[in-house]
Amino acid sequence: MSYSNEDLAALVREDSVHKSVYTDPEIFRLEMERIYGRAWIYVGHDSQVPNPGDYHTTSLGGQEVIMVRGSDKKVYVLYNRCPHKGAKVVAEGCGNTGKFFRCPYHAWTFKLDGQHLAAPMKNGFEGTCFDPKHPDFSMRRVARVESYRGFVFANQSAEGPDLGEFLGHVITSIDNMCDRSPVGEVEVVGGTFKVWQPSNWKVFYENLHDTMHANVTHESSYVAAREQAQDYGSMPLELHIMDGNGEPYGFWEKLDLYAFENGHGYMEGIFNPGAIETDPVSKAHFETLKDAYGEEKALGILGQNRHNTIIYGSGSPHTVFQQFRVIRPVAVDRTHVEIQLFRLKGAPDEIYKRGLMYANLINSPSSNVMPDDIEVYGRCQEGNLTRGGDWISMHRYNGTDKPIEGGMVATNGTSELPMRNQFRAWKKFMTMA
Numbered sequence: 557m558s559y560s561n562e563d564l565a566a567l568v569r570e571d572s573v574h575k576s577v578y579t580d581p582e583i584f585r586l587e588m589e590r591i592y593g594r595a596w597i598y599v600g601h602d603s604q605v606p607n608p609g610d611y612h613t614t615s616l617g618g619q620e621v622i623m624v625r626g627s628d629k630k631v632y633v634l635y636n637r638c639p640h641k642g643a644k645v646v647a648e649g650c651g652n653t654g655k656f657f658r659c660p661y662h663a664w665t666f667k668l669d670g671q672h673l674a675a676p677m678k679n680g681f682e683g684t685c686f687d688p689k690h691p692d693f694s695m696r697r698v699a700r701v702e703s704y705r706g707f708v709f710a711n712q713s714a715e716g717p718d719l720g721e722f723l724g725h726v727i728t729s730i731d732n733m734c735d736r737s738p739v740g741e742v743e744v745v746g747g748t749f750k751v752w753q754p755s756n757w758k759v760f761y762e763n764l765h766d767t768m769h770a771n772v773t774h775e776s777s778y779v780a781a782r783e784q785a786q787d788y789g790s791m792p793l794e795l796h797i798m799d800g801n802g803e804p805y806g807f808w809e810k811l812d813l814y815a816f817e818n819g820h821g822y823m824e825g826i827f828n829p830g831a832i833e834t835d836p837v838s839k840a841h842f843e844t845l846k847d848a849y850g851e852e853k854a855l856g857i858l859g860q861n862r863h864n865t866i867i868y869g870s871g872s873p874h875t876v877f878q879q880f881r882v883i884r885p886v887a888v889d890r891t892h893v894e895i896q897l898f899r900l901k902g903a904p905d906e907i908y909k910r911g912l913m914y915a916n917l918i919n920s921p922s923s924n925v926m927p928d929d930i931e932v933y934g935r936c937q938e939g940n941l942t943r944g945g946d947w948i949s950m951h952r953y954n955g956t957d958k959p960i961e962g963g964m965v966a967t968n969g970t971s972e973l974p975m976r977n978q979f980r981a982w983k984k985f986m987t988m989a
């Protein structure tokens with residue numbers, strides 16, 4: 557069916573949403589146009605393309621793009637399309653293309669910023685409208701690109717707020733991840749984990765602050781961790797991070813959930829690996845930050861114990877474990893998740909190893925935790941395809957959200973405020989003129 561703005565608005569109620577937002581391919585198509593065509597979306601980190609000619613392919617709302625370091629050292633984001641017959645210029649992946657891109661079909665070449673460089677057999681163009689200076693004969697750039705502390709975001713629309721305004725308060729999560737480095741910089745290390753999720757993209761964002769699921773969905777891993785800890789006679793960090801999911805409802809209830817404009821948000825930390833008095837790794841980290849920033853600021857940086865952050869449309873940076881789970885919608889029922897791990901430049905190596913452990917044990921495709929979530933996401937997709945009902949409930953603590961600057965806070969950490977907030981943003985983008 558085709559949807560008017562009124563139809564789309566009617567799919568989102570104050571306390572529930574219609575299931576077609578997860579299952580209708582036409583809605584997915586509109587989302588790619590209206591959300592992914594208008595929002596600032598994380599493309600990658602500039603440490604992934606350190607030298608001129610380095611490139612990484614990725615996608616922005618289904619549009620294949622290339623992030624590339626130009627000969628002027630700037631990062632460009634180009635649509636992966638040759639203006640001749642439309643061939644994809646670069647195969648999926650990363651590498652160094654040298655001084656220019658060359659299309660594999662008829663060898664048109666392009667500078668690293670996308671500008672047309674040359675086409676073979678110039679005499680064939682004489683007397684035609686072909687003009688190598690005209691943008692129609694260059695690889696097209698995504699309308700806007702902005703980098704914040706090395707995190708490169710692109711926007712397919714030339715209109716609308718700049719990156720800082722779009723991110724609002726949630727930018728503090730990027731700041732905190734970078735500030736945890738004594739030189740204020742992070743870099744992507746190693747390859748990335750890739751997970752194919754058999755469901756709609758939005759369910760991942762909802763789950764990031766869904767504290768009601770942890771001790772149900774992840775029961776097998778926290779029970780196993782607790783049994784293992786009994787054998788050891790102690791709970792090492794490796795098991796502690798799984799054990800956390802088994803906290804009772806009363807524990808989650810005490811956390812604050814923050815929800816901001818444009819669907820963003822974060823939740824308070826659930827683990828406390830920053831315990832600088834008790835944990836030698838955190839203590840060593842604190843010392844390097846104290847030397848760099850002074851004691852007060854170092855305490856403030858490590859004292860910000862934040863669990864998952866949501867940058868709506870992009871994914872989820874995790875400041876304490878220096879990761880970014882990048883969420884790329886592929887189809888209405890298929891989502892690609894890429895897990896990037898960052899090194900805090902200048903910080904003790906143990907901090908990197910701890911992040912690596914967290915990535916392996918919690919967020920990797922073969923971890924003890926993430927596959928549980930993938931299973932239930934798939935079940936939501938399948939259940940919503942049945943005739944067993946049309947609406948999805950987001951009632952928990954509706955009506956109790958407290959306004960804060962730029963958003964809302966729920967002081968009952970089991971509130972479904974984050975989902976309501978995301979759908980407020982969804983409705984705003986989807987029904988914008």
Ligand code: FES
Binds near residue numbers: 639641660661663664
């Ligand atoms: S399609 Fe690229 S050169 Fe022909």
Ligand SMILES: [Fe+2]
Binds near residue numbers: 763770773774929
């Ligand atoms: Fe989970």
